[in-house]
Amino acid sequence: MFEIFGIPSQALFGQLLIGLINGSFYALLSLGLAVIFGMLNIINFTHGAQYMLGAFCAFFLLQYAGLGYWTALIVAPLAVGIFGMIIERLFLQWLYKLDHLYGLLLTFGLGLIIEGVFRNYFGSSGLPYRVPESLQGGQNLGFMFLPNYRAWVIVFSLFVCLATWFLIERTRLGAYLRAATENPTLVRAFGINVPRMITLTYGFGVGLAALAGVMAAPIYNVSPQMGADLIIVVFAVVVIGGMGSIMGAIVTGFGLGVVEGLTKVFFPEASNTVIFIIMAIVLLVRPAGLFGRGA
């Protein structure tokens, strides 16, 4: 066994892998933000609350309907996605003609409401949610003990991210979407219902957040505040990557997860500031973000 900077290589590989797992959550969440931003030009501050809703939805399904993790993985994003579409129709659609900042303020307010309501009904100590039966246990990889569930998180979120990229960059539907962001009037002239497309996009982005929430439920504490702080980190991730590209959001998400994981080994005190520091550096060097298309 060899050592790198005094850290056994085994431990290092373990930490890299763990960083990748956390990166999956950043990737899924920033992907959702990027998709919504691309279409609606709104920064969805409710994203953290919607991630939390996904986890709670999984909890409710188990508690009151006896439906387990696998069902939740499909039902929760759909349910929360529909909830998102209702929000878009009720509130967001009135703001498209205004300054973008109003969208930020509105979604911030919605986030406060959702989180506040959940805190009042479910307290803050959190609720238990078990790892599904079929993914319990883990593999001894020699350099670390990898719980099966964590392995699943990496694989599945990578799959979802790539599928989203494919959908938007490589399919006809995605082409309409991209065209509609550039020039909605033109796309409407082709007989495409742009407002409906916007609604669906928002629902899709929100669904991604909820999916991340379901995947987080068995490992993190299911609590009303679970998304509140996370979303700020994801904002930094988005600033670093630049919201211009889908692939950019994915790569930045996973990448920063790894960087954060390594910080936890070498300099744990800085592990929750490192992403913000990187953001500051990126802003100095490349203000548009790593994958941005200009400011």
Next chain:
Amino acid sequence: MERVLDPIATSADRPKARAEVVAFVVMVAALIVAPFFLYPLFLMQALCFALFACAFNLLIGYVGLLSFGHALYFGWASYLAAHAAKIWGLPPELAILTGAATAAVLGVMAGSLAIRRQGIYFAMITLALAQMMYFVALQVPFTGGEDGIQAVPRGFMFGFLDLSNQMTMYAVVLVIFLAGFLFIHRIINSPFGEVLKAIRENETRAVSLGYKTDRYKLAAFVLSATLAGVAGGTKAIVFQLASLTDVHWAMSGEVVLMTLVGGLGTVFGPVVGAFVIIAMQNYLSAFDQWVFVIQGVIFVVCVLLFRRGIVGEFAHLLRIKL
């Protein structure tokens, strides 16, 4: 991109400006009699937040920049002011100045990063930087972590004003607030302020007129941060406490809310907004747990139906400038 707010009256012609003077006199009179009827600590808290909101409004209302991390300056100034008063034994006026200077330095650093991007990115960057400094505040020893800096002495202002007397303290806070308020008013109506407004209206045009808009934006940012620092430092002396609450993102959200409720880009709006929100927190006792939900609802209602805020709507109704 549309402007943040349609200015209620861009041309400040004389008779309309008179409304401002009247409103100012009414405000000062009300604040002088208030402590005889209301709990002075409540009023002092509201005044600190009013100054904070006015400082924030300088950015959003007159330069069109939404900083979502203003708690950074408010909170860190209160930490440094508390530390200066308690550990270094500085008198309150110097403690508050220490706080303000801290906020100014942080404002230069955060501002020069944030103005590199516009619009939503600007908001996200300020938020992220503030969150970073929140974590720093949590970890560095001198802030006392979750306990905060407690039992900060109020001391003697200029060596002879005994601030442990509630009314003396109130008078000092009132003077600080009014000074800050008038200073901001002066900035807005100076040539410098006119350039800021021009940037808000159309940055590209301002650039083409030969203004180095980045410098103006940074200067406004630092001014705003410094004044937020004065408010934070004063609060630390009044409450003899500096804590994490003041650097948390919820505080940044609160100051946005105060300004939004009162009226973005109005002179008196932030003051009214601060009093409304602080009063709501203090007097809606039965709804304690619902504070966040109520704040959220107010955000939504303001954004959807009430974008001018209380003062803005009022001024619009009377066709005056406030």
Next chain:
Amino acid sequence: MTRKILGLAALSAVLMSGTAFAQTTVKIGVLSDMSSLYSDIGGPGSVAAAKLAIADFTAKNKDIKVELIGGDHQNKPDVGSQIANQWYDVDKVDAIVDTPNSGVALAVNEITRSKNKTFLVSGAASSDLTGAKCSPNTIHWTYDTWNLANGTGKALVKTGGDTWFFLTADYAFGHALERDTGAVVEANGGKVLGKVRHPLNTNDFSSFLLQAQSSKAKVIGLANAGGDTINSIKQAAEFGIVKGGQSLAGLLVFASDVAALGLPTAQGLVLTETWYWDLNDDNRAFTKRWQQERPGKFPTMVQAGVYSAVTHYLKAVAELKSAADGKAVIAKMKAMPTDDPLFGKGEIRADGRKIHPAYLLEVKKPEESKYPGDFYKVRATIPAAEAFRPLADGKCPLVSG
């Protein structure tokens, strides 16, 4: 200003009996976390416990009239001190009880001292309250950090857990907990192999747990609290840490945390408490009455401590026939031996420390738990004389001077 009088309707109702004879009036404020992190530890459950104490006391002492109000400090020292100021200045509250969250408790401690009122701490952990920051107006009732660290640390070292690795929340409170426990471990012949400091409110502990795992220490001490403790225990189970032979020691864990984790995850966790609802018949009887207000929940030691503290406080006020002078009331409380159904007989030391036994508990396996709330088996009882920090070690100015 802050009229944070709780929305719990029944609360502000005057609890009294025999108005005609009422001579002494006392107003007690339960200042607690009603809505967030510690609301299950203290919160509405503490209010319920205070109500029971008042009902029991006034049933026998008809010449005393007690009013009770509750307030929510939201875990913020500034909100807490505003409420305390308001209560003492405007609402004429005589005593504040409970107050989980050491930051808030330290703030209220100062305010109470300057206004000469009474502060009975049950929920806060910091042993500074009876150490450097001790006050003639404060009694620290239920437990403290030294008490928990010592109980868990010593007992584990003695039963073979002699190598430790700390998972520490990176702020003042976590550092203190780590330092106190580390000292106990080493004093008893154990060894601290290492530590890792994690930021407060961390979501993901896996990387820290991996470091703890590779340290090969027999015990992983969790010098953190609330959501951090819950998350670290949950993820330790996922990474098979307990199954791999290492044990987890919670240095600040409450019955409500165990309930939130569920026994399958929390099993095997070792912790110290000074009161457990299922320990004896008196406790069970209290629990039954308490559950009429809080159905489905189980009282924590903090809530039981509120009952005990309020009972003793009222006894002292009844003797003095006045609650006005906080210092006098506290002095009286210290002079009288304590005796109540929940904590039995005990005493209050000069530094304001209430003394009683503590219990080293282990969370049961799911198959051992026979009914709801059947959380723990008692591994050892720590006698009152050893349960708390010796008077001389606290450096409380009240004692030396």
